[in-house]
Amino acid sequence: MVMKQVMDFTVKANDKHGDNYSLLKLAPVKGSVPPVKPGQFVQVEVPNSKTTYLRRPISINYADTHELWLLVRRAGAGTRSLCDTQEGSVLSVVLPLGNGFTTDVKGTALLIGGGVGIAPLLMLGSKLAVRGVDVQFLLGARSMSDLLELDLFRQTAPVHVATEDGSLGHKGLVTTHPVLQSDEITHIACCGPMPMMKAVAAIARERGINCEVSLENMMACGLGACLCCVEDTKDEGNVCVCTDGPVFNINRLKW
Amino acid sequence: MVNLNVKIGSLTLKNPVMTASGTFGYGEEFADFIDLSRLGGIIVKGTTLNPRQGNPYPRMAETPSGMLNAVGLQNKGVDYFAQHIYPGIKDLDTRVIVNVSGASIEDYVGVCERLRGLDKVAAIEVNISCPNVKQGGMSFGTTCDGCESVVSAVRRAWDRTMIVKLTPNVTDITEIARAAEGAGTDAVSLTNTFLGMAIDVERQRPVLSTITGGLSGACIRPIAVRMVWQVANAVSVPVVGLGGIMNGRDAVEFMLAGATAVQIGTANFIDPQVTVKAVEYIQDYMQRHGMASCAELTGAMKGV
Ligand SMILES: Cc1cc2nc3c(=O)[nH]c(=O)nc-3n(C[C@H](O)[C@H](O)[C@H](O)COP(=O)(O)OP(=O)(O)OC[C@H]3O[C@@H](n4cnc5c(N)ncnc54)[C@H](O)[C@@H]3O)c2cc1C
Ligand SMILES: Cc1cc2nc3c(=O)[nH]c(=O)nc-3n(C[C@H](O)[C@H](O)[C@H](O)COP(=O)(O)O)c2cc1C
Ligand code: FES
Numbered sequence: 001m002v003m004k005q006v007m008d009f010t011v012k013a014n015d016k017h018g019d020n021y022s023l024l025k026l027a028p029v030k031g032s033v034p035p036v037k038p039g040q041f042v043q044v045e046v047p048n049s050k051t052t053y054l055r056r057p058i059s060i061n062y063a064d065t066h067e068l069w070l071l072v073r074r075a076g077a078g079t080r081s082l083c084d085t086q087e088g089s090v091l092s093v094v095l096p097l098g099n100g101f102t103t104d105v106k107g108t109a110l111l112i113g114g115g116v117g118i119a120p121l122l123m124l125g126s127k128l129a130v131r132g133v134d135v136q137f138l139l140g141a142r143s144m145s146d147l148l149e150l151d152l153f154r155q156t157a158p159v160h161v162a163t164e165d166g167s168l169g170h171k172g173l174v175t176t177h178p179v180l181q182s183d184e185i186t187h188i189a190c191c192g193p194m195p196m197m198k199a200v201a202a203i204a205r206e207r208g209i210n211c212e213v214s215l216e217n218m219m220a221c222g223l224g225a226c227l228c229c230v231e232d233t234k235d236e237g238n239v240c241v242c243t244d245g246p247v248f249n250i251n252r253l254k255w
Numbered sequence: 256m257v258n259l260n261v262k263i264g265s266l267t268l269k270n271p272v273m274t275a276s277g278t279f280g281y282g283e284e285f286a287d288f289i290d291l292s293r294l295g296g297i298i299v300k301g302t303t304l305n306p307r308q309g310n311p312y313p314r315m316a317e318t319p320s321g322m323l324n325a326v327g328l329q330n331k332g333v334d335y336f337a338q339h340i341y342p343g344i345k346d347l348d349t350r351v352i353v354n355v356s357g358a359s360i361e362d363y364v365g366v367c368e369r370l371r372g373l374d375k376v377a378a379i380e381v382n383i384s385c386p387n388v389k390q391g392g393m394s395f396g397t398t399c400d401g402c403e404s405v406v407s408a409v410r411r412a413w414d415r416t417m418i419v420k421l422t423p424n425v426t427d428i429t430e431i432a433r434a435a436e437g438a439g440t441d442a443v444s445l446t447n448t449f450l451g452m453a454i455d456v457e458r459q460r461p462v463l464s465t466i467t468g469g470l471s472g473a474c475i476r477p478i479a480v481r482m483v484w485q486v487a488n489a490v491s492v493p494v495v496g497l498g499g500i501m502n503g504r505d506a507v508e509f510m511l512a513g514a515t516a517v518q519i520g521t522a523n524f525i526d527p528q529v530t531v532k533a534v535e536y537i538q539d540y541m542q543r544h545g546m547a548s549c550a551e552l553t554g555a556m557k558g559v
Contacts, residue, residue, distance in 0.1 A: 004287040006527055045525065053320050053472060054524060094527065218315050220322060221524040225280035227326045228315035237308050238329055 002034050002096055004223070009068060011089050018145050021116065022083035023061070024070045029090060032065040037100030038124035039189075039214055039247045043222040044070070045092040049081035055094065056082065057219045057242070059120040059191070061149075068093070071148060073116035097222050098246045101212055103127050107186030108134040112174055112200055114192025115141060118148060120214060124189060125156045134184075136160065140174035140196065143167045175199040185209055189247075201250040211250045217241040257541040258548045259534070261295070261516050263493050264416035264441030266378050268295035268350055268516060271549055272506065272534045275497050275520030276301055276354035276380060276420075277326065278471075281340050282347065288527035293534060295516060296350035298380055299340075303356050304365040306332040316453040316462040321472030321499070322521060323451050325465040328356050328385070333369045345375035352378045354420070358388040360408045367412040378416035381409055381440075384424075384447045396422040396447075399434035406438035418495060421445040421486075423475075428482050429489035436490045444495035444518065445486060446479045472521040473499045480512050487513025487554060502529065503536020510537075513554040 009026035016022050043055035056078045062069040074080045085091065101124050109128055111121045118139055128135045135157040141147045144167035153159045161169025162177045170177045174196060179185075180203055190200045191214040204211035217229040224243035231241050233252045239245075259270035273296040279285060282297045291297065309329025316323040330336075336353070344351055353376050357363040363381065370376050383396035383405055395401040406419055419435040421428055423446035432443050448469025453462040461467075479498025487494045496514030499521070500506050506517045522529045537552075546552055 004527075006288060051319060052317075054317055054322060092526075218313055220315050220324070220521075221278075221284075223280070223284045223524075223527065225284040226278060226315075226324070226524060227309065227329050228324060230309070230312055230314065230329070232312070238312075 002036070004094065004097065005034060006092060006094050007031065009091050009093050011085050011087050011091065012067075014083075014085060014087055016083070017148050020074050020146075021148055022072050023149070024072060024082065024085065026068045026070065026091065026093070027066055028068075033063050033068050034096055036060050036063045036096040038103070038127050039100035039120045040096040040098045041120075041222075041246060042068070042070070042093045042095040043097060043219075044082065046078045046081050047085065047089065047091065049077050052078040052081060054220055055222065057097070057216075057222055058082075059214070060096070060123065061119040062123055068095075071116060071119040094222060098242060099244065101189050101214070101247050103131060105131075105133050105187045108136065108184040109187040109189065110136050110138055110179065110185045112138045112188060112190040112192070113140070114174060114196040115146065116148070117192030117196075117214070118153070120191055121189065122149060122152055122156065125153070129157055136179065138162065138174055138177055138179055140192065173199070175203060188212070190214070198255055201253070201255070204250060212247050213250060213253070214246045215241050215248060216246065257538055257546065259538060259541075261549045263378070263418065263495065263516060266350065266416040270295040270534050271510065271514075271516035271537065272530055273298055273350075273352070273495070273516060273518045274523065274530060275518040276382065278520035278523050281344055283343065285523065285527055289531045292348035293531050294349045295534075296352050296377070297344075297347070298352045298354050298518060299336075299344075300330050301328045301354045301356040301382055302330055302333050302336050302366060303328055303358075304333055304362045306330065306335065311464040313462060313464055314468075316468065318451070318453060318470065318472075319474060321470055321474035323453055323463060323468035323470050324448070325463045325468035327465070333366045337369060337373060341373050341375070345373070350377040351375055352380055352418070354380045354382050355409070356382045356385045358385060360405055363405055363409050364412045367409055371413070376415070378418060379409075379413055380418040380420050380444060381405065382420050382447065383435075384420070384422035394422055394424070396431060397425050399430055402431050402434045403438045406435050406440050410439040416441050418442040418444050420447055422447045423478065423482055423498075424450045429485050432486045432490050436492050440492060442493040442495060442515070443486060443490065444497060445482055446475070446498045449475055449478070471499070473501050475499045476501075476505060480508055483509055483514050484512040484556075500533070501525075503533040503540065506533045506537060507540050507552070510549070510552045511554070511556040513556075515549070515553050
């Protein structure tokens with residue numbers, strides 16, 4: 001197990017994607033980024049927000065020993081403030097947190113992301129591809145301009161796209177994309193809005209495909225100490241999403 | 256050299272900084288961040304006679320400089336604690352204190368009886384903020400009679416150090432503190448969380464599944480400091496102060512108000528190293544102010 005740490009990071013770049021998203025590229029002030037697994041997350045302290053008291057959980061979009069990327073959507077005051085951080089400012093980050101996705105996968109894996117939920121899938125895709133898994137992405141967004149990091153995804157594996165307005169790829173929700181009907185798919189990893197994950201889980205169950213989803217329950221500590229983030233499971237009742245998750249096999253979930 | 260030792264009943268802590276129940280798990284959750292042996296004590300999660308699943312999600316709402324929680328004492332029960340948790344924490348070089356909760360007096364007593372066999376449980380903290388199921392769900396800690404009945408029953412079942420944790424949701428907290436003292440507690444701790452509520456205005460629904468919840472964090476500190484000061488002037492047993500301590504300075508504030516020791520809760524979520532930093536701050540503060548022992552700091556507020 002990698003030790004959890006509180007580390008200061010310098011914002012090296014803040015790449016804005018449209019009005020609603022920022023890709024923060026961070027580098028440790030000192031030392032190196034600990035090893036992380038795809039699907040793990042960090043807890044970031046939010047500077048310059050009068051109304052944000054707790055840290056905010058954000059997925060690891062990419063990490064190597066000297067860099068950490070966070071892809072942030074403006075959802076409220078805390079994420080707004082993160083999206084507005086200036087290059088050169090310092091953020092306190094607790095990492096690495098959570099379990100991460102299973103990488104011991106065989107056959108063809110479909111990684112389904114919606115909105116900012118695509119964030120953890122990029123690293124997962126590369127990791128699986130390196131392990132020789134046949135990886136395909138299915139990325140969904142409201143419109144073409146909400147599709148983030150499309151080039152990076154395309155460099156990693158074949159990408160299927162669904163947009164609600166039809167501006168790119170299949171028109172409609174990801175769950176209506178024909179690739180989901182393909183018999184090749186043996187594994188699904190999914191991260192996105194709840195309604196999307198529920199719909200994907202339903203399809204996976206119906207078709208008997210192994211499926212993992214990454215939950216975004218509200219968190220306080222991120223360390224398994226406060227029990228605020230619980231999800232009710234079939235096997236163990238209420239468990240902490242921050243330590244038992246955020247990734248769950250749908251067989252454990254009650255929905 | 257300053258001496259950071261403090262005494263609560265017959266129990267000596269190596270320094271006045273403890274962790275607040277329900278915010279620090281069983282300590283292990285923070286072992287990557289701090290050396291647990293540098294703490295005065297660890298007050299573990301609220302423990303009940305039988306396992307509890309707690310309240311449904313959502314259980315948390317962030318508020319200005321604080322948070323509401325409605326965890327509802329989720330824990331696996333005292334027997335699980337004794338068998339599975341205690342062996343892993345009993346050899347920590349700090350004081351392990353168990354926070355005891357119950358829905359009836361028999362529950363509290365039952366937990367104490369099971370903890371008696373565990374030598375390294377240095378003390379118990381009796382959480383009297385719990386609703387008394389037999390009395391229509393009214394909290395034991397909101398009446399002098401309710402407080403006295405639990406405290407005297409627990410006193411008969413527990414001869415090591417006992418701390419009674421007071422709820423601030425009362426008209427006059429000094430009355431309840433006196434009742435706890437009269438019933439034989441060795442110390443009181445305050446405060447527990449303040450009853451609060453948050454509404455999602457767009458969805459026009461309560462944020463918490465339980466509608467109301469307990470407010471903690473920096474926002475409650477001035478009220479908690481005031482209550483600690485009032486209680487320290489009303490009882491002669493030691494007072495453990497908590498509520499919104501975010502750093503060492505805040506811990507010193509509680510001690511100046513009359514606290515013998517302090518607990519840090521919600522702040523651990525923001526800075527997992529806050530407790531150890533607070534110990535260092537207190538030590539440095541005492542040096543700067545020429546204080547040789549914590550007793551010189553407790554109640555040292557001047558000009559009143
Ligand atoms: C494990 C995990 C990984 C996450 N990864 C990312 C990520 O990579 N990028 C990203 O932009 N966001 C991510 N989120 C969601 C992000 O944490 C929330 O959007 C953020 O906490 C909202 O804070 P705020 O102050 O901006 O909004 P607030 O003012 O607190 O709330 C604004 C709105 O967002 C909702 N909200 C609050 N907290 C959460 C939450 N935890 N999840 C979903 N909605 C929430 C509120 O109900 C409210 O409607 C992740 C959440 C979790 C639990
Ligand atoms: C998530 C959470 C869980 C808590 N659980 C308990 C508990 O089980 N028993 C108890 O006596 N107090 C519990 N408390 C109250 C704290 O121990 C403490 O009294 C309160 O939070 C005020 O201190 P703080 O502002 O430093 O957090 C809990 C508080 C929080 C935030
Ligand atoms: S957020 Fe505290 S236990 Fe998960």
